[in-house]
Amino acid sequence: MTYRVVQWTTGNVGTKSVHAITRNQELELVGCYAWSADKVGVDVGELCGIASLGVTATHDLDALLALRPDCVVYNPMFADVDELCRILAAGVNVVTTSEFITGTGLGDGRDRITEACRSGNATIFGSGINPGFIQLFAVVTAGISDRVDRIRIVESFDTTIYNSPETEIPMGFGYPIDHPELVAVTEHGSRIFREAVELVAHALGAQLDDIRCEARYAQATQDLALPGDWTIEAGCVAGIDVRWTGIAAGREIIEIRGVWTKGQSLEPVWSTEFGYTVTVEGRPTIKSTLSFEPPADFVGETLDDFIMLGLTITAMPAITAIPAVVAAPPGIATYTDLPLLLPRGVLNV
Template identity: 90%
Template sequence: MTYRVVQWTTGNVGTKSVHAITTNPNLELVGCYAWSKDKVGVDVGTLCGIAPVGVTATDDVDALLALRPDCVVYNPMFADVDELVRILAAGVNVVTTSEFITGTGFGAGRDRIVEACRRGDSTIFGSGINPGFIQLFAVVTAGISDRVDRISIVESFDTTIYNSPATEIPMGFGYPIDHPDLAAITEKGSRIFREAVQLVADAVGARLDDIRCEPRYAQTTEDLALPGDWTIKAGCVAGIDVRWTGHVGGREIVEIRGVWTKGQTLDPVWSTDFGYTITVEGRPTIRSTLSFEPPPDFAGETLDDYIMLGLTITAMPAITAIPAVVAAPPGIATYTDLPLLLPRGVLNA
């Protein structure tokens, strides 16, 4: 069948979602929500740097819901509970790349989302931390060991060229290195890692006693001028290493860690790899490294072209999940609830 899709916002990840939706024969883009007033009435293809697609962006939520889409692809960085409740209560399923896996970070907002799913007979799926499938990759890898002692996921990048201060400042970038609330800021900004730890633990049948957040920081020794007219002053945070860990009986069994740096002026100096490392300690211990590179026909002319290529792996897990989410029972679905997600409609035949 063809799934009718509404795209929610056309930022960095949303742009990649539009590219994927409009080239997939199993998906039909029927509408698009515009957060910015200047995007209202503009063809979605024009907003996303491709040929016009015959769908114009709107901020009229009622009009979008009246289209009766099968699914909304929800790509804001930070989820709005009121928006999600409105969509789900209207009977529209949601797949999202925002900070949502189990919804526990929303507190009472999670109960509202569950109730909206019940009223609308709808389902919400959050693909999780970037890239959205990395925790699923770890779980699948653990399935080839006959004993698992610990699972570790490490994301490591130099994010200097990444133009998104709105998503990095909430993590702690740019704050004075001695800011008294720095650890609390990072814990709040990276709370989706907590949900990811819980997901991995649930997948291996572990009941966690404790989940901890342990950040550490590096400062820049020089002012850093960054994309987005953003400057990190000397003495302020330009490197974040945050570990979220799950514990059973005093023993660490799950680690999800992000190491992000900016430039070559850090104090202390950190040696940063590039990519994702998944380690399943057990019998046997299995270590996998995930990296990505352009295809032979890629014609990148700017740094933004390469950034957008990388964002594909953020957008696609949610889109790949659409058929399974539409078919799922109402409520919050995670990777542990859905069947194998099949990449339909993407083969370059």
């Protein structure tokens, strides 16, 4: 069958979602929500740098819901509980990359979303590359050990060319290295990783006693001008190493760690391997690395071209899940609830 899809916003990840939806043989783009007024009435293809699609962006929520889509691909930078509840209560399923895995970080908002799912008989599923897919990758990998002592996931990247001060400043980038609330800032900014720890624990059947966050930092030794028209001044945070850990029976059984750096002038100097490393400590210990590179036919003329290529792995886990989410019982679904997600409609033949 073909699934009727509405795209919600056309920012960085939303643009990659549109690219993927329009290329997928099993998906049909029927509508698009525009967050900013200057995008209203503009063809979605034009907004996303591809050929005209015959679908114009709108700010009219009722008109989009009246299209009776099977699913909304929800890609705002941050989730809006009111929006999500309105979509779900109207009977429309949601897949999202907007900092949503289990929903526990939303507090009372999670209860509202659960009720909207119930009343609308709809399902919501959240995933990106991390948190999201990489936790699934770790859980699947753990299936070939007969004893698991700990699962460790490390994401490591130089994000200098990434243009997203709106998401990186809340993590602690640019703060004075001696700011008294720096760890609290990073903990709040990276709180979605708490939900990732919960996901892995649930997959293992583990009851956690505690989830903890700790962080360390590197400072810029000279002013660093960055995309997005912002500067990290010398003496301010240009490297963040944050660890979220799940504790059970008095010991650490899950570690999800992010190591992000900017520029080459850091104090202290960190040596990191770029990509994702998953280690299942057990019998046997299994170590896997996940990296990505452009295809042979890729033509990149600007830094944005390479950034957008990288954002594909953020957008695709949610889109791949659409058929399973449409078929799922109403409520909040995670990877532990859905069947094997198959990459249908993407084979290049």
